[in-house]
Amino acid sequence: MGEKGRARYGLREGWRAYRLIAGMWIRSTMAYRLSFAMTLVSGLLVTGLDFVAILLMFSRVDALGGYSLPEVAFLYGLSATSFGIADLVIGSAGRLGSRVRDGTLDTLLVRPAPVLAQVAADRFALRRVSRITQGALVLAYALAATDVDWTVAKVLLVPVTLVSGAVIFGAVLVAGAAFQFVAQDAAEVQSAFTYGGQTLLQYPPTVFGKELVRAVTFVFPLAFVNWVPAAYVLDRPYPLDLPEWTAYAPPLVAVACCALAGLAWRAGLRSYRSTGS
Amino acid sequence: MDAFIELDGVEKVFDVRRRTGFLRRERRQVRAVDGLSFTVARGEIVGYIGPNGAGKSTTIKMLTGILTPSGGRLRVAGIDPARERTRLAHRIGVVFGQRTTLWWDLPLIDSYRLAHRMYRIPDARYRENLDRLVELLDLESLLEVPVRQLSLGQRMRGDIAAALLHDPEVLYLDEPTIGLDVVSKARVREFLGELNTERGTTVLLTTHDLQDIERLCSRVMVIDHGRMMYDGPLAGLHEAGESERTLVVDLERELPPIDVGPAARVVRVEGPRQWLAFPASESAAPLVARIAAEHPLVDLSVREPDIEAVIGRMYADRETVVPGARNS
Numbered sequence: 001m002g003e004k005g006r007a008r009y010g011l012r013e014g015w016r017a018y019r020l021i022a023g024m025w026i027r028s029t030m031a032y033r034l035s036f037a038m039t040l041v042s043g044l045l046v047t048g049l050d051f052v053a054i055l056l057m058f059s060r061v062d063a064l065g066g067y068s069l070p071e072v073a074f075l076y077g078l079s080a081t082s083f084g085i086a087d088l089v090i091g092s093a094g095r096l097g098s099r100v101r102d103g104t105l106d107t108l109l110v111r112p113a114p115v116l117a118q119v120a121a122d123r124f125a126l127r128r129v130s131r132i133t134q135g136a137l138v139l140a141y142a143l144a145a146t147d148v149d150w151t152v153a154k155v156l157l158v159p160v161t162l163v164s165g166a167v168i169f170g171a172v173l174v175a176g177a178a179f180q181f182v183a184q185d186a187a188e189v190q191s192a193f194t195y196g197g198q199t200l201l202q203y204p205p206t207v208f209g210k211e212l213v214r215a216v217t218f219v220f221p222l223a224f225v226n227w228v229p230a231a232y233v234l235d236r237p238y239p240l241d242l243p244e245w246t247a248y249a250p251p252l253v254a255v256a257c258c259a260l261a262g263l264a265w266r267a268g269l270r271s272y273r274s275t276g277s
Numbered sequence: 278m279d280a281f282i283e284l285d286g287v288e289k290v291f292d293v294r295r296r297t298g299f300l301r302r303e304r305r306q307v308r309a310v311d312g313l314s315f316t317v318a319r320g321e322i323v324g325y326i327g328p329n330g331a332g333k334s335t336t337i338k339m340l341t342g343i344l345t346p347s348g349g350r351l352r353v354a355g356i357d358p359a360r361e362r363t364r365l366a367h368r369i370g371v372v373f374g375q376r377t378t379l380w381w382d383l384p385l386i387d388s389y390r391l392a393h394r395m396y397r398i399p400d401a402r403y404r405e406n407l408d409r410l411v412e413l414l415d416l417e418s419l420l421e422v423p424v425r426q427l428s429l430g431q432r433m434r435g436d437i438a439a440a441l442l443h444d445p446e447v448l449y450l451d452e453p454t455i456g457l458d459v460v461s462k463a464r465v466r467e468f469l470g471e472l473n474t475e476r477g478t479t480v481l482l483t484t485h486d487l488q489d490i491e492r493l494c495s496r497v498m499v500i501d502h503g504r505m506m507y508d509g510p511l512a513g514l515h516e517a518g519e520s521e522r523t524l525v526v527d528l529e530r531e532l533p534p535i536d537v538g539p540a541a542r543v544v545r546v547e548g549p550r551q552w553l554a555f556p557a558s559e560s561a562a563p564l565v566a567r568i569a570a571e572h573p574l575v576d577l578s579v580r581e582p583d584i585e586a587v588i589g590r591m592y593a594d595r596e597t598v599v600p601g602a603r604n605s
Binding site for chain 1: 291292338341342343344345347363364367369371373375376377378380382383387391394396
């Protein structure tokens with residue numbers, strides 16, 4: 001098998017193992033439907049409070065960094081939904097460090113399936129759809145309330161951005177997990193980047209300092225989750241005066257992030273298999 | 278000989294970093310496995326023993342593809358484990374005594390159902406294997422119980438079943454009887470013996486329990502500091518380690534130490550009870566007969582040498598040339 005054939009085989013087997021394991025956890029969750037429903041509702045309420053905070057802010061001001069409430073809701077909806085999707089699909093990988101520490105990673109390495117698929121699907125938490133639902137509701141409100149001159153390009157850009165954003169967050173989660181091969185206690189650091197980044201993106205780039213925006217665009221490209229494409233959709237000035245084509249860059253950024261995260265994961269796993277710790 | 282597991286000069290070197298001061302770190306190389314060579318034929322049951330940190334687990338991890346060797350050649354069923362880990366996984370079963378391969382929060386049966394799909398076990402084969410394992414390991418009443426609620430012995434049986442559903446050609450067991458009660462131990466041993474005779478499954482067993490080896494293994498390998506110290510039958514190990522069994526006798530009253538000449542020597546006296554050490558390779562019968570004939574005997578028992586003592590003696594006397602040992 002060539003390198004390419006091997007990679008394709010790995011992807012197929014990984015996806016298969018992922019579905020099997022996630023399916024097992026979903027069935028187990030569904031054994032207690034009522035309890036699951038209650039978890040969903042309470043999850044929806046708790047994540048809803050998050051947006052209420054922004055509503056409260058707007059009861060005092062009319063605009064935040066030049067963005068109106070529906071516009072901030074647009075940013076919020078894109079960020080929360082794409083992060084929610086990434087967290088649902090691959091969030092469990094964040095527990096890799098504890099698996100390395102207690103040695104249970106070894107038990108995954110003796111199964112005939114890629115390790116990343118196994119850690120990502122472990123304890124698949126369907127309750128995380130509550131965050132996706134909440135984000136989607138806010139996004140729906142934003143789409144209905146904003147005063148946008150919709151063109152075909154703008155309409156298409158919304159779902160493309162959503163998917164790309166989820167992939168970018170997913171890559172960050174994988175890279176964070178890979179880092180835990182070397183530093184097993186790095187779960188907190190990872191949360192700072194993922195949850196922190198997600199919260200950051202809920203506000204317009206105009207309220208932050210230039211340095212921070214620069215870092216979030218070029219070093220740690222979260223700006224492509226919503227800021228840049230939203231600037232195009234909402235006809236706003238681009239952060240850092242980026243050229244207009246960058247609004248279409250999210251899929252490219254997502255692919256690049258995936259490639260980097262994949263390399264990081266492979267390096268991490270290789271180092272684990274040569275040191276055993 | 279059909280060599281199923283082959284190791285030739287296998288090495289594993291770890292870089293250990295240690296903090297020695299505020300910012301100073303010391304780097305040290307540790308050879309966990311140092312030029313290890315052996316072969317295991319299809320259908321053998323081999324005991325793999327050695328003190329803690331001798332390199333047993335590291336060897337098992339290299340044989341399963343978890344760890345990549347630093348040097349040497351290693352093949353299991355013709356496969357290089359480190360390079361083709363997932364392909365090998367279909368042909369091996371692994372039981373770690375200290376941690377489970379079962380899904381912790383889910384009912385036991387879920388782990389088996391998942392293995393059915395993940396290992397692509399044909400339906401008929403899966404059902405047949407599951408029925409057989411459930412019966413032999415007495416798992417029927419445990420199938421719906423979440424793994425975290427199982428006792429250690431129950432969990433171990435559950436783990437062994439999970440490792441065997443896909444008909445592996447070799448089974449690695451890392452301390453399978455650690456922490457088990459006597460009944461559970463006996464049951465696990467009996468099962469492993471049957472598995473080997475009936476299915477011809479090759480078994481490699483690491484253990485601290487000499488009885489595991491005595492009941493199951495025709496061959497034992499002893500490793501220390503990553504090197505092979507002994508490779509041969511168990512009886513030879515006793516000789517190589519010059520090990521001794523202990524005869525504990527309770528006399529009617531306190532008496533001076535029993536003198537039976539060179540056959541045994543008294544190592545301890547406590548009131549009417551005396552401890553006599555004699556070579557493990559000798560039968561206890563003539564000794565018992567002689568003591569019974571010459572002394573007022575109330576009760577007696579024979580204690581087997583404990584594996585650590587045997588091995589300890591062996592290490593203390595490294596110059597001895599032992600059969601099969603590849604390092605001196």
